[in-house]
Structure formats: structure tokens, C-alpha cells
Amino acid sequence: MFQKFHKNTSGFAISITARSGEGLEKTKKECVAAGIKEDKVVITVGDLMLAETAEKVVKNTIEKLGSIDVLVNNTGFLHFGAISTSTIEDFDKQMNLNLRSLHQLTRLVIPHILKSKGNIVNVSSAGSQMPVPGCGFYCMSKAALDMYTKCLALELAPQGVRVNSINPGLVMTEFSVNAGLADATNKKERYNQLGATNPIGRAASPEEIAKTIYFLASKSSAFTTGTIMISDGGRLLGTAPQLK
Numbered sequence: 001m002f003q004k005f006h007k008n009t010s011g012f013a014i015s016i017t018a019r020s021g022e023g024l025e026k027t028k029k030e031c032v033a034a035g036i037k038e039d040k041v042v043i044t045v046g047d048l049m050l051a052e053t054a055e056k057v058v059k060n061t062i063e064k065l066g067s068i069d070v071l072v073n074n075t076g077f078l079h080f081g082a083i084s085t086s087t088i089e090d091f092d093k094q095m096n097l098n099l100r101s102l103h104q105l106t107r108l109v110i111p112h113i114l115k116s117k118g119n120i121v122n123v124s125s126a127g128s129q130m131p132v133p134g135c136g137f138y139c140m141s142k143a144a145l146d147m148y149t150k151c152l153a154l155e156l157a158p159q160g161v162r163v164n165s166i167n168p169g170l171v172m173t174e175f176s177v178n179a180g181l182a183d184a185t186n187k188k189e190r191y192n193q194l195g196a197t198n199p200i201g202r203a204a205s206p207e208e209i210a211k212t213i214y215f216l217a218s219k220s221s222a223f224t225t226g227t228i229m230i231s232d233g234g235r236l237l238g239t240a241p242q243l244k
Contacts, residue, residue, distance in 0.1 A: 013040035015061040017053070021045045040065070048075050049096060054105040062112065069118040070217045071109045073102045078179035083136040091137055098141035099148070119162040121216045122149050126169040126232035146228050153226035162225035164216045169232025170194050170203040199234030
């Protein structure tokens with residue numbers, strides 16, 4: 001998952017972290033193939049639930065890249081199950097990963113963002129705006145993240161730092177597989193079924209969401225802060241009517 005990137009004269013430099021070293025190496029190769037210099041892609045393996053991982057990510061980034069211009073918080077998971085039968089442990093895991101770990105990293109990055117007059121982009125969800133069956137804890141965590149974004153944006157705006165949120169709908173990633181809503185054998189079919197309920201009629205590609213994140217992180221949105229930007233294929237509008 002992408003956590004930060006720093007722009008320099010030769011293009012982009014990026015620092016990424018995840019629990020999977022194999023996944024990070026794969027992502028690094030993709031970054032290099034896209035034109036980023038190999039020594040400008042910093043990877044840190046670790047669990048962001050742990051304070052030492054957050055500290056290590058920031059330390060590695062500053063030591064190897066020199067500064068942090070943008071923080072992209074893109075960590076989280078979905079606990080699938082009814083609220084009435086979910087346990088306190090389920091609740092804690094959902095909130096700790098989607099909220100606590102995010103703040104744990106963000107508070108360490110803020111001093112560097114203040115120096116660079118950079119910005120923060122949080123990856124939330126369209127689920128923050130609507131109840132989704134079986135996703136109660138997830139929707140609650142993302143609704144809280146939206147308010148976190150707004151409160152932090154208000155707090156940091158006088159110091160020249162912007163904070164915004166991208167709230168995707170269904171995206172073609174491993175997210176639903178990890179949540180148990182699909183598996184490797186039926187992932188494409190499952191995404192097609194779920195995507196058909198959107199007015200646009202499909203799920204988003206990761207690249208489509210990445211472009212929106214880039215817009216929020218770039219100077220193109222220099223007058224935008226505290227914004228919750230929905231990118232859900234029209235899902236919040238309801239199901240598109242079949243006009244005759």
C-alpha cells in the first residue's frame with residue numbers, strides 16, 4: 001500500500017509499506033518500470049498496527065528521501081458480519097486497523113508535512129455514506145475516518161497543509177477476496193455481479209482511483225481541503241432506472 005511519495009527534480013520518489021515483503025518487491029518493480037529510479041523507491045516491511053513499524057517507515061523515508069511531501073493513508077480491511085453477532089474483538093480489530101493505525105502513522109508524519117507544506121490523502125469508502133449489509137463495523141470506521149479528515153483539515157489549514165479523502169466504491173482489487181466476499185476462482189465474476197448494481201454498471205479499476213488520489217495530492221487541487229471526494233460509479237445515487 002502506498003503511504004508517501006516525495007517529488008524531486010528527477011521525478012517521483014515513493015516510500016511504501018505493507019506486511020508482505022513479496023508484495024512490496026512486486027510493487028517496487030512496477031514503480032521502476034513506470035520510470036521511477038530504483039533508489040527512489042523505499043520499502044518497509046511491517047505491520048502498521050505496531051508503533052515500531054510506523055516509526056520505522058518514517059525513519060526510512062526521511063533517511064533515504066530527505067522529506068515527505070504527501071502522505072497517502074491506504075491501509076484497512078473489512079470485517080464482514082452482522083453487528084448483532086460480531087464480537088468486541090471483531091470491533092477492536094476493525095477500528096484499530098482502519099483508524100488507530102492510521103493516526104499512529106499520521107501524527108509521526110505531520111511534522112515533516114508541515115515543513116514541506118505538503119498534504120494528506122486518506123482512503124476512505126463510499127460505505128461511510130451509507131449502511132451496507134454485513135459491513136456495519138467497516139462503514140462506522142470509514143464514517144469516523146471522514147470526520148478525522150475534516151477535523152485534521154481544519155486544524156492544519158492555517159499552517160498551509162491540506163487534508164482530503166477519496167471515498168471509492170467497488171474497486172477491482174484483492175480487497176473483497178481478503179474480506180471473504182470472493183475468492184481467486186470467482187473474483188472477476190463476483191466483481192461483475194456487484195459492479196452491475198452501480199449506475200455506471202461496473203467496478204472501478206485501481207488506476208481510476210489512483211488518478212483521483214493524484215489529483216487530490218497535486219497542486220491541481222491547491223484550493224481543496226477537508227473534501228470527501230466520492231468515486232463510486234454513482235452507487236450512492238441508487239440503482240440506475242431502466243428507461244423505456
